[in-house]
Amino acid sequence: LEAIIVDHHQADEHLPVATAVVNPNRLDDVSGQGHLAAVGVVFLLVVAVNRVLRSDGWYEANGIEAPDLLKWLDLVALGTVCDVVPLSGLNRAYVTQGLKMMSQRQNVGIAALSDTARLSRSPDVHALSFVLGPRLNAAGRLGRSELGITLLSATERGVASQAAQELERLNKERQQIELELVEEAVSQAERALGDTASLPVLVVAGKNWHPGVLGLVASRLKERFLRPSVALGLAETGEATGSARSIPGVDLGAAVARAVEKGILIKGGGHAMAAGMSLRNEDLGALRAFLEDDLRVTSNAAMADAALEVDGALSASGASMELIDLLQKAGPYGAGNPQPVFAFPAHRIAYADLAGKDHVRCQLVAGDGSRLQAIAFRSVNTPMGELLLSERQLPLHVAGRLVANDWGGSRKPQLLIDDVAVPKRP
Missing domain, CATH: 2.40.50.140 (Nucleic acid-binding proteins)
Incomplete structure (x- = not known):
């Protein structure tokens, strides 16, 4: 079986074994498209394959109508916004045109999800980020990732409506789990900070914390305490998994890569603003000490410069x-x-x-x-x-x-x- 890997995360010199690894953040990439989300990279790959098939006359030879790729830009826009990549360059074009396609409600799954969420207007970036995106992500966070595929690929309204209603239920369940874990995580963070705000990074952990909401917990800590934050779930197997979120000016993905190199993490990766990782439960203290030392200069500088710019x-x-x-x-x-x-x-x-x-x-x-x-x-x-x-x-x-x-x-x-x-x- 030949495999083509499409990714957008920071890559080191050791690439996976595959027929091709398409990633604008490879060390040898010179495309200048490192800001694309994975869905944007996939779309470019599809465009390139479609161009070759057209030029070779493959569609005509096989009696197949060439696909209209523009109709898929609604999915590209959704993925681009939800991956929180910069809306500049090609990403800006993806989202601008994708929102226009979404307003036509040609994708019955997106239309059904919008209706279930009581979205009364044409979707905009805010709706994608805070209305549609969380409902789609809820399925994957709670172990039902196939439900999102069912919804977005549906061609019958009944199937789409049923999937959308189940996503709504799962999102409410996710919200309750998140609320409970955030409360515990905030309590840990406040104890760690004590009477000082000098910690450059927050690292919190709990036994059997649900892995599907750890990224959300890290985001809430980052927003509340205005510093890079890591949330980890300590499993009974002895291995912890977690997610991290950063603030502007602090490259958290690079710090995680350095922790992997030092053997503190079993594996980990990401980009400047977000990362994932796994480690042995007993290495929690070592990870906390490493990140506090590694990020102290950049994080303290970023926090000192933090300000809300008013237009x-x-x-x-x-x-x-x-x-x-x-x-x-x-x-x-x-x-x-x-x-x-x-x-x-x-x-x-x-x-x-x-x-x-x-x-x-x-x-x-x-x-x-x-x-x-x-x-x-x-x-x-x-x-x-x-x-x-x-x-x-x-x-x-x-x-x-x-x-x-x-x-x-x-x-x-x-x-x-x-x-x-x-x-x-x-």
Whole structure:
């Protein structure tokens, strides 16, 4: 059996034995396409094979109609966004055109998943990242990866609808598992940090933590504590597996590769912002010590330089649908092409309450009385969430990204809050 391997992760000089290893992050690759997700690399391979078959007259000779590859760009866009690669260059073109294809609802699986998730608008990058992507990933995280294939390859609406409903159920199960593990992981992280914030990396571990949600746990720790984070599940077999997530300026994939070279990890790999690994349970302490030493300089520098870059200042009255529609013309936004961030200085919180288990929704009021709906995702039990829920007297500086909220059938401006600050008194 001949095998062709397609990948996009960082590769060392020892490649797997195969007919071909197609990877723009091989050490000998000169394509300059190292930012592509694996799905983007696969699409280029399909394009190249299709070109050869066309030029050789293979389709005509066999009485087969040549495929329209553009109709698959919806899948390419979905994979590109969910892999959180920079939306620049070819990736930007993939997503722009893929979203157009997705809006036509030709893929019955994506259409069924959108309907099950109650997505009332044409999918955008945010919907792919936070609505469709998590539901598809839930299947693989809980050992049902074939369900995603069933959905995306379905040609009958009944099959697609049944698969979409099962994915919805699995996603709710995944959310509950994640919630329990994140609570335990945060407790470990807070004990490790103690009264100091000088740790360059967080490494947490638990017995029999579900391997399917460790990447999500690492992401939550990274977002909460603003430093590279590793989450590991200690199995009864004596071997631990885990995932890691990084912050800009810290190449976590390279650090994991160095840990493999030193024999601390059994295996591991990834890229700058994310990595996976396995190790012996008894080597947990050695891994923690190695990463703290290896990442100390770059991580501390990155944390010191961390700041929320603001593109402009607005009042609630300036957050109009006309502005939001104009901003969308510069999209699609994502990694490598961040959505503009606006500061809303000295706005009061008219009210705030919980939205679900993890989020805080509120209403901002400007000095002229104009109002803006806002939500801070995953902010419950964080300093930002507590400030939003408790402060009613003093005005706050609030920063975030503007989106159109289609809930209830009407489009209204909404702010996705990234940060909140108490104004300095003169």
